[in-house]
Amino acid sequence: MSFLQRSRTAKTLAYETYSLGTHTKVTVHCAGVIEFSPLQPVQEFGQVKPTNPTRIKSIIYSCGVHGNETAPIEICDALVTDILNETVIVKHRVMIQFANLLAMDIGQRFVSENMNRLFSGMHSHSADDSIEAPRAALLEQLTFDFFARGPVGAKRYHYDLHTAIRAAKYPRFVVYPYLDGRSYDKEQISWLAGAGIQAILLSESPTTTYSYYSAHVCQAHAFTVELGKVQPFGQNDMNDFTLARDFLFNLVISEDYVAPDAPMPVLFRIKQAIMRNHKNFKLHFSDDTPNFTAFAKGTVLASEFDDTQQEFIEYTAQIDNEAIVFPNADVALGQRALLTLEAIEPTDIPID
Template sequence: MNILSALLADSDAELERDIPGCRTRRIAQGVWECLPEHSAGSPLVLCAGIHGDETGPVEVLAELVDAACMGELLPRRPWLFAFGNLAALRLGRRYLECDLNRCFRGAPHAGAAKIEVARAHALSQALSIFALHGKGLLLDLHSTIRASLHPSFAIRPTATPGSGATPGLLATCGVPVLVEAGVEAPTFSATAAREHGYEAYTFELGRVRALGAGSSEELDALRNGLWRLIEAARPPESAASPRVYRVKREILKRSDDFALHVPADAPNFLPLQTGQLLAEDSPSRWFAEEGECLLFPNPDVAPGTRAVVLVRPVESGAT
């Protein structure tokens, strides 16, 4: 039985066989560390399924784990792989009680239920254990729930905007766009950056799809890039630099009276007109500022959480 089928049947599933040439142990439900006998790279964390309906990256990660167990993929660096929200994944839902990726600094709002909060705690503990092997790279793999002018992009939580990404990393994984954000977000990648000094990214790759539909061709570059990372292969020397955006501000939903004044089908990175009314939540109103673009608009979030992110492109050479 492959790892994904095993986890869908039982959250306490173990790997069917050890990964050849590595010491492998489960450190939480759906989370394993793999330590190669001969390491040639810094630690790597790969996570997928933080949202249970974002299945393409989950299937890619499962394929990589199965290939490693069969001896086809040969890990050459300490590797933690984690399947995020197993309960939601099993039901094909984004989450059960609250957004797991808003729980890594505790409950996202008053009265939040416990399933995702407990899972965030378990994932954070697993990361803390693995971080004893030193600073490394974390990639949290997601899919988008809406169309995007950039179908694949990465979000990097960083305290030093403009510091640059690992050379060739994004290009290796087929990700041409980078969004720079702060490290205070309650997300898994921001936790890795903030608490463990990891170079961390949230990858947004393709659209939400049904589990079992298979990891689509649009994820081939990701699959190949992750394979190279796990084997500690050198990235391409001639990789193009990503197009960069920077988060300028976020709009929080304060009450159930919140109204978002953008079309329901507005894509991510849509350029906004200066002065355009974006949202209101009495008595407050928010208007677009010069150069801003739309990212992750969602009026259906719970009060107290982010309803939209506004980003601005960074000119080449700017800091």
């Protein structure tokens, strides 16, 4: 039985540590969260600073924040199984998190509420009976502790792996969280390109997503990574995920990872975040409209009446070729129902 199967069956697993041969320390933190680190040398925070800390990585792969986004779950399950079977030997500290086990069991995006709106402390504002809130709080703490225990000077990485609800002009894309004034990382962009990423969305304000928590609080290179379209377990064509799978595996087994050459992803900045504020919110395009579909300036994208039916509110494209992404008219009131995007050039942003 795989670690993921044990986690989904038991729902609670006791904390334990053990070794794989003389090469890997294994730490089971709880159901769905497992950590691997090379035994030689074991360098935790506070010990002698490594001679070349930039070569040492602390890596987190999270998946299943939405329980029906199965391809990343299957990729991470295969990686954990290969490490435990000793067919893959890690060269860096890596924690793998299967986030929303209960949502996986019912094949739904979430049970009580969208987990990816509950980070950076937002879990504390949820209802007492929320399924996702205590899990988000636990994942936050495990992430913070994992990075804090890392070797002094080690680079930090967090790839929060997803698949999108609908088709897309660019099926493989990432959201680059707001960096609080820091420059975008040239190496990370090249790594993502080598992993098959076709487009990058640059967030320009704080959010409550998991990747923003890691970028802001833990100062990690962190991304929300969309690898394709939602499918049920066992129905993914894994050939569609070859580049992403190779990246995720090779990063943890290579002392010095070098990305394959690949075209620069298309860059977008977020133009509008359109919120659903009233019950009768609706989108003005069909449900099968792909992500990254562009609209002419002035096109009505969404509308709603206020609760008194007195004021009609329209949300329109503000520029030509304004693209849409993540449309969902059924989100909870007060949550984002749609992002719109503006294409930009690499010269428009600071990249170091």
